[in-house]
Amino acid sequence: MKNYRKEEEFVMDFEKIFESYGYEKIRLNTFEKYDTYFANKDIISEGNLLKIVNPKGDLYVLRPDMTLPVVKYFSEQQANRGKFYYSDSVFRADKNGLEFNERKQVGIEYLGGENILSDVEVLDLAVQTLEKLDQNYILCLSHTEFIKEMVNSITGEEKIRSQILKYLYRRSSDLENYLKTIDVDDVKITKLLQLNRLFGSFERVREILYDMAVTDKQKKILEDLETILKVLGKKYPRKKIEMDFSISVALQYYNGLIFKGYISDIKKPILSGGRYDKLVTRFGKDASALGFCVEIDNYFESIKKEATKIDYLLLYSDVENGLEALEKAREYRKHGKTVRVLSEDKSESPEELKEKYSIIQYF
């Protein structure tokens, strides 16, 4: 069984970290107008939304993520800066639209940060969150604008661009042949293949990165990244933060730094985030926006943590002995112990009971 108690403790630990950085807890509507998502369907895929119709016939959706509601909330506020955290459910249909599920997410949004110091803070929090989950973690960084500059230099055609991005997402061995068939010059092919294969700490791949950078914009991106990572490098082992341009294809949504966090026992990303200024602009506010969320269900579904045991199980054979057991239980509880009193039955074997209770007594 899932250890719900443990899950809550984890979430509380995260919340304490976020609060210590001055983030405010926020709780928002589960239902959002369908129009809000539809208006932004070019950057948010609206195919997997769960829709609800109210009695008047208005269409609503169960929120598929927390970021958009937070941004919407922020855009209605006076302040130009906001730091929020949430721990709530999101709802999605699967890719075939036949099944749907509720997933718990814990995360932060840093709105209105001025410069790269906000990147440092958010990445720092991401690493602290990962550390809390497992010491054996890796945070992978990528940058949407760096990739876009590269892909856009090859073609203006949207179809080809998106095909190249798909290859990069799979680190596909087909990329080279594809680029050759569309007549890309050799220098550009070499650079894209480098991007396709790149993985490693910034220090290790530094030379390749600067070699790939053609435009001034790309160089600036790398310089900023290097500064950010230098600051983080003082605090965390460098091998834990890796450059990896294959972590996302959702480049319409993000504009800038993107990152994903992993722990070795779980074969899915456990944390993901990035910069999404454009979304904020759509809601009429000109502010930078950066955040991440932890897919807490991915963690607890995969990790088989030992369930917390109950201290005492008192088993009684008849009512008279039961009363005695109740008396004893009261005494134990006074000493802060957890006690369960049950009548004896054979539905659970002694071994099964031993897994759940530290001490078993018979009355």
Added chain:
Amino acid sequence: MYINIALPKGRLGKKTYDLLKKIGYSCRELEEEGRKLVFTSEENQVRYFWVKPTDVPVYVEKGIADIGVAGVDVLMESEADVYDMLDLGFGRCYFAIAAPKGWKYNGNRTIKIATKYINYSRKHFEKVEKKVDLIKLNGSVELAPMVGLSDAIVDIVETGATLKENNLEIIERLEDISARVIVNKVSYKFKNETIEKILEDIRGEL
């Protein structure tokens, strides 16, 4: 640290194992005949899973295996979220649409397509905006047009001999297929050096 490898049962799996053996991942247990499905070599720090070809992407996507070998046909049909990092160059064939000789597609009528590759076909016909009824079969797909179960088929073609024998001809040649080394996306990050070394050594042997 063990490396876990999913191999497809059959010729492709055997060929890949020979390659892996050459680069230092032999496993004595696997070479002994038997009914086992998991083989371990402590000496070479490798564990092999011997699975149905169509299941390889599942084992790799879920991370039970760190790497695996699968044909592009299996990969495209499974839509597994994995890295497709190395073309082994063997097991070459291609996807094709085939129909009885002389069959003509007329107008906007919905065509009936029999295939083992439902996901792949759905995507293809959505892309070219043609209306089709897909009929999922598990084998002997060539029979379907002959007995009136479908108008045409989508299948993989190696030499075209089977099509010819059943009086079918290729209407359109689609994606090329070959065997690929696929890699779990998270394993790639945590076992990066080992996996990169394996890929590099295999490239050296091709």
